[in-house]
Amino acid sequence: MATDIRDTVQAVDAAALMRLLPARPRLLALGEPTHGEEALLGLRNELVRQLAEEGYRTIAIESDCMAGLSVDDYVTSGTGTLDEAVEAGISHGWGAYAGNRELVRWMRAHNEGRPAEERLRFAGFDGPLEITAAASPRQALTALHDHLAARVDAALLPCTRETLDLLLGDDERWTLPEAMTDPARSVGRSAEAARLRLLADDLATLLETRLPRPGTADARDDRDRAHLYARTATGLLRYHHWMADPSPERMAHLLAVRAQMMAHNLLALAERGPVLAHAHNSHFQRERSTMRLWEGPVQWWSAGALVSARLGDGYAFVATGLGTIRHRGVEAPPPDTLEGLLYALPEDRCVVDAPRLAAVLGDPPPAPRESPWFGYAPLDPARLAGSDGLVFVKDVPQS
Template sequence: GFDAPMEMTAAKSPRPALRVLQAYLATNLEAALLPATAGAIDTLAGADERWSNPTAILDPSQSVGASEEASRLRVLVDDLLALLIAESPRLIASTSRDEWWRAHLHARTATGLLRYHAAMADASDARLARLLGLRDVMMADNVTAVLTREGQRGPTLMFGHNLHLQTGRSKWHLGDLSLEWWSVGSIIGAQLGDQYAVLSSALGAAPHQGLNAPAPDTLEGILSALPESRYLFKSRSLTAALSRTAPNLVLRTDAAPNNGYFPLDPHQLKEADGVIFVRDV
């Protein structure tokens, strides 16, 4: 998986990732080189529960992300990461590329979590959109690391939500809020150019999840009326056909009770190379 260790309601403490990183360095380097001990990390981070406090997502004042301890941890993880990179020839020789790569993963995780918690403490109107964007930044960092590590073996396939993988700007209407951010797909796509390709997915109905048949004037409704139950379309061909036969499609508005379903916006078909459609699940 390439997702960040967070959900809509909370983000995890950076302490476990910091401890793994510090332990790797402490085991393989002289103590004098390390900027902090494991005990110092525990003292600064405190209890994991205070980081994952669910009230902080709605109330910035409840977040620990702007505390003095959090600021010191951000400097500390930067120092640990610099040490990990500076000593990489010796560390890889004495351990392995796999162990060093995993330590770097924990460094990225701690860095991203501390950045995210700092944004949670921000009381500005841009707060929620920024949090969504920072989550995708962590995803993009993880994908970039996988590409660097596995690129010689061939292409990399990643599976995620349309809003994360599409190459355009992601949009989400949450109550009265209209949120926009750059997704992992847009970040990676901008860096890789035509080496990045995305297949969007669309779903007709999932009755067991409370998602019923789509309205006929939606993209999912048009595709559900086709004779087969499963299709793989080229986006250009599908867009051209819809512009002739159904130019006034609207975004699907029904949703599953668990809020886990997001419709495929017909105006964003051009941001994918293909579309996978399944009528019923």
């Protein structure tokens, strides 16, 4: 079998990735099967540098979309410092990883002295969400209100800034960790939250109808940020609403809302030009996602599935698979698994034509691999043909 699959692999570089695709996608999604491994972040950074030469001007990662604005300010104009950008602008604590710091440092160096239209842009495309809680909608909602208040007649605004502050109350009541497992602790279905959802919708509508046509590039950037505020405010209020839901479908709704927020952010980024996005494989797959949680099994459509439905051939997904993470207890894969077949090849890293490999392997596909470590998700051989390509890394060393 290893001999049969040799013709489906190439050396890892951007050119090899692009050869797998019929045309340059507007959104190229590069997945990873686990978070925080420096070897995988380093590989991503190599591809970013090469794909920047292919015209990919926006680099988006699985991080807080609001916080990411400060990183974008740093890489485009040098606002702040590298330390400030990665510490405050990359969420989930991932700013501490050397690979993410190096990405931001390199983007700033690349942009130095270049005209605005040639600069790389940075974006987080996740909502301001953690697995244990969701952010208060205050930042996004008040930023949207401030943007509109500076540009339209006050009589058009549905409320004052003071009204928003009164309805929002203390941020701590929105971010209570206990609300993730106990819907009764969530503020998401209070009378204040219901009023805020209506006001957020009114503000978003006002943005669409009263400020539709920016002129200069700076005005377009301002408009894009205002639309990000609107998407984030409405998305967070929707997320909090479902956090307070006592029904068995609660977690499915929460995961779907998060995926929708991701998808909307990616689509907005793709409107301004080609995007290279990086996140967990599960966020980019075209097939329905499944997970077993404390409330039972849940299903939803990932951000990749939603974006693919909109962009068609303008979306491409390249997954990443790996052989070992020995420092996490992930040893060499069984030889009859998809990872095992790739592990038997001599290359330490390779790009794989995933649809072609799926055809070579035939039906039924190889046995799925099982991971002894919860932080690593093996590839699903039955879904191999659903990706446009695959990057395989034989061994991931400890950083």
